[in-house]
Amino acid sequence: SQQGEEDPQALSIQEGENATMNCSYKTSINNLQWYRQNSGRGLVHLILIRSNEREKHSGRLRVTLDTSKKSSSLLITASRAADTASYFCAPFTNAGNNRKLIWGLGTSLAVNP
Amino acid sequence: DTAVSQTPKYLVTQMGNDKSIKCEQNLGHDTMYWYKQDSKKFLKIMFSYNNKELIINETVPNRFSPKSPDKAHLNLHINSLELGDSAVYFCASRSSRAHGYTFGSGTRLTVV
Numbered sequence: 001s002q003q004g005e006e007d008p009q010a011l012s013i014q015e016g017e018n019a020t021m022n023c024s025y026k027t028s029i030n031n032l033q034w035y036r037q038n039s040g041r042g043l044v045h046l047i048l049i050r051s052n053e054r055e056k057h058s059g060r061l062r063v064t065l066d067t068s069k070k071s072s073s074l075l076i077t078a079s080r081a082a083d084t085a086s087y088f089c090a091p092f093t094n095a096g097n098n099r100k101l102i103w104g105l106g107t108s109l110a111v112n113p
Numbered sequence: 114d115t116a117v118s119q120t121p122k123y124l125v126t127q128m129g130n131d132k133s134i135k136c137e138q139n140l141g142h143d144t145m146y147w148y149k150q151d152s153k154k155f156l157k158i159m160f161s162y163n164n165k166e167l168i169i170n171e172t173v174p175n176r177f178s179p180k181s182p183d184k185a186h187l188n189l190h191i192n193s194l195e196l197g198d199s200a201v202y203f204c205a206s207r208s209s210r211a212h213g214y215t216f217g218s219g220t221r222l223t224v225v
Contacts, residue, residue, distance in 0.1 A: 031212055037154075042117075042203055042216035086154060092212055100169060101214065103156035 004089055004104035012110040019076040021107040023089030024069075030092050032065055033101065034074050037086045046074075046087075079111045116140050119204050119217035126194055127225055133190045134220045136204030144168075145187040146214070147179060148203040156203070162187050163209075194224045 004025045013019055023032070031050045035043040049056045049065045049072070056063045062075040072089055086108050090101040117138045126132055138145065146169075147159040160179040161169035167179070176192045187204060204217040 033213060035214075035216075040219075042218040043156075043205075043214070045213040045215065048213055088156070100158055100161065103158075106154050 004091055004102050006087070006089055006104045006107045008107060009105065010108045010110075012112065013079055015079060015081055015111055015113050017079055019079050019083070019109055019111070021074045021087050021089075021109070023072045023074070023104065025089075025091040025102060026070065027091065027093045027102065029067070030094050030099075032072050033090045033092060034061075034063060035088045035090060037088065037106070039085070043088065076109075081111050081113045083109060084111045085109060117204055117206055117215050117217040119202075119220050121220060122218065123221050123223075125223045125225065128194055128196060130194050131190070131192045132194060132222075133188055134202055134204075134222075135186070135188045136217060137186050138204075138206040138215070139185065140206060140208070140215060142206035142208045142215070143184055144207045144209065145181065146205040146207070147187065147189050148205060150201045150203060150219070152200070160187075160189075196224050198222060199224045
């Protein structure tokens with residue numbers, strides 16, 4: 001299966017705490033992207049990290065990438081109730097000239113006020 | 114202005130019917146996609162078009178037929194709908210100069 005895997009599947013924290021979500025994948029990648037999906041809505045692109053990068057920041061988001069371990073993490077600092085959503089990591093692969101994102105089942109994050 | 118718009122947002126129909134979902138993007142992107150998201154939230158790519166040319170066609174029943182009349186539109190036609198087709202279908206687009214995808218808000222299809 002080319003499916004990526006997020007861990008944990010569900011996470012519940014209090015407002016103000018940090019949330020860490022992990023992702024593992026199996027193929028070689030060009031880059032890895034994180035998306036957020038609010039309930040009943042489309043996915044929103046959060047951040048992209050290239051295969052030659054190890055860490056990237058965007059506001060309260062910090063993403064790391066370890067290509068040797070084929071893993072990535074997303075850290076949301078000082079979480080807010082509005083961060084409640086599902087978060088998906090999506091490795092972008094060029095394998096076999098078939099350029100596409102590979103999706104897992106996501107991490108469901110609940111931030112309690 | 115909606116960047117990627119899909120219509121309809123909800124679609125309830127009986128088994129055996131034929132239906133279409135439309136997608137339009139006003140971002141000037143050259144690649145468009147159709148995804149199916151099941152009840153477990155797993156996103157499965159169905160089709161991808163680049164400049165109106167089919168470039169990805171995953172293992173999808175041939176009851177599903179995409180049509181791209183121009184770069185800004187990618188429609189999905191489904192024949193002989195089955196119960197298992199019930200899902201949320203997302204359209205997305207991407208520029209060849211960037212890798213981030215822009216998604217539509219989805220079409221919730223319910224086959225009864």
